Amino acid sequence: MPHAYEFPRAALTVDCVVFGFDGGELQVLLIRRGLAPFKDKWALPGGFVRVEETLDDAARRELEEETGLKTDFLEQLYTFGTVKRDPRERVVSVAYFALVKPAAVTAATDAAEAKWFPVSDLPSLAFDHADILTTALTRLRGKLTYQPIGFELLPPKFTLTQLQRLYEAVLGEPLDKRNFRKKALSYDLLIPLQEKHQEGPHRPAQLFRFDPVKYEKLKKKGFLFEI
Amino acid sequence: MPHAYEFPRAALTVDCVVFGFDGGELQVLLIRRGLAPFKDKWALPGGFVRVEETLDDAARRELEEETGLKTDFLEQLYTFGTVKRDPRERVVSVAYFALVKPAAVTAATDAAEAKWFPVSDLPSLAFDHADILTTALTRLRGKLTYQPIGFELLPPKFTLTQLQRLYEAVLGEPLDKRNFRKKALSYDLLIPLQEKHQEGPHRPAQLFRFDPVKYEKLKKKGFLFEI
DNA sequence: TATCAAAGTGTAAAAAACACACGAAGGCAA
DNA sequence: TTGCCTTCGTGTGTTTTTTACACTTTGATA
Incomplete structure (x- = not known):
């Protein structure tokens, strides 16, 4: 035990709420715990912050170590610091939330102990991870209505x-097709491609990609992507 | 040094960005540091989190210890965790922001080493406290447009x-009087009092208080207090 | 070539946001 | 007491945004 301090210190961890979208339902990535406490329970990927790495770095590192995922979109969510949230000792956890594209979704499915769950049908979770997840969902819903982050969850x-x-x-309610399209196109953020998306015996759909330059501009001066 | 751990641990602190309003400008409460590092520099009130208290409790405790203030409105802001933000060792700080009413503003002025500064004219700050303050200001501006938190900064x-x-x-721009009043009253959150506020040789103004019951209801189901 | 299923499109009505100017009330001083 | 000064308090017309709503188009398949 070479590291000694005058006063007792909390351990510091990061936990990541990773959202993915499979075309139908919003999904969350969970890992099965191999160790006590909460052995064999499902939990958010995460782990201890090293003393020489930033919080963001720790979140990215733990996410990759535990699920093999990298993500473009990783944002700090909230820091959970009630005293008994870990039964072993005082642990303060900085929660992050991440959005990943479908390719990453299928990749992560390969990770032995990582699995996607639809948010509407979650298993019981270790620690206070259910609270963290609820907070993340609320945040995602809020963000979606004023930032165009939806693209982070779709293929290119x-x-x-x-x-x-x-x-x-995400919002849990049906939207009007015409109004949605009108609004989505009005931001001048979607670039129509030459290609069409053919699926099934019906008219093929126009494919779009989104314009990262305009996206960054909007990101800087704040958006207004209400739908 | 009785507290030893297998791995080195970051120290954990809280810092509070306290906003007040004196009728003219938005103010921030700062304290003058008595100890190194950054001795004699201005800094946000804050300090170390004890191992047996929650983060919220720590923020409230430090705020009261250093400024004598208690507040109804204290909210976690963001956690700052870059590696070198404290020159001594790794310190991760959970920042909070608080809103206090004018009575509390004057009380805090008595605290020997605490002083209010207008946000437009701040001294240079210790650590990364300028970043924290900027983050808090942005958050306050954002919140004000979709939550009726302005009341937390006004007298009863x-x-x-x-x-x-x-x-x-707060928003840094002039607003149209008629539209503002129309909107402010439309939420049915302001209760007119019998009293009037007389100040100077002109027509006295109607006094209001706000309805805490409706406020709590709105708080729960999310607001829409754009002005 | 008929059928199927999703893609794609416009307009009118309602609601919200915005711009804008003057009479009312009370204190104060002449 | 009268007039002046300053802030309080109010309404309407215009523009913009939001909402509700249904039919034609397109290509694959049988």
Whole structure:
């Protein structure tokens, strides 16, 4: 025990709420704990912050170590610091939330002990991770209505219907097709591609990609992507 | 040094950004540091989190110890965890922001080493406290436009003009009087009192208080207090 | 070539946001 | 007491945004 301090110190961890979208439902990535406490229970990926790394770095590192995922979108969520949230000792956890695209979703499914769950059908979770997840969901819903972060959850090429399905899944309510499309296009953020998306015996859909330059501009001066 | 751990641990602190409003400008409460590092520099009130108290409790305790203030409105802001933010060792700080009413503003002025500064004219700050303050200001501006938190900064009885001055001070832009009043009253959150506020040789202003019951209801189901 | 299923499109009505100017009330001083 | 000064308090017309709503188009498949 070479590290000694005058006063007792809390341990510091990060936990990541990773959201993905499979076209139908919003999903969350969980890992099965191999060790006590809460052995064999499902939990958010996360772990201890090293003394020489930033919180953001710790979140990215733990996410990759435990699930193999990297993500473009990782944001601090909230810090959970009630005294008994870990039965062993005082542990303060800085929670993050991440959005990943479908390719990453299927990749993570390969990780032995990581699994995607639809948010509507979650197992019981270790520690206070259910609280963290609820906080993350609330935040995601809020953000979606004033920032165009939906793109982080879609493949690079997507149709307007896919975008709408995503919004409906996150917000939990159906949206009007015409109004949605009008609004989505009004931000001048979607670039139509030459390609079409053919699926099934019906009219194929126009594919779009989103314009990262305009996206960054909007990100800087604040958005207004209400739908 | 009786407290030893297998791995080195970061120290954990809380820092509070306390906003007040004096009728004219938005103010922030700072304390002068008595100890190194940054001795004699201005800093946010804050200090170490004890191992047996929650983060919220620590923020309240430090705020009261250093400034004598208690507040109804204290909210976690963001956790700052870059590696070198404290020159001595790794310190992770959970920042809070607080809103206090004018009575508390004057009380805090008595605290020997605490002083209010207008946000437009701040001294240079210790550590990364300038970053924290900027983050808090951004958050306050954002919150003010979709939550009726302005009341936390006003005395129990206030006039519509005072409320408008506050919004103008925080948002940094003038607002139309008629539209402001129409909107402010439309939420059915302001209760007119019998009293009037007389000040100077002109028509006295109607005093209002706000309805805490409706406020709590709105707080729960999310607001929409855009002005 | 008929059928199927989702893609794609416009307009009118309602609601919200905005711009804007003057009479009312009370203190004060002449 | 009268007039002046200063802030309080109010309403309407215009523009913009939001909402509700249904039919034609397109390509694959049988």
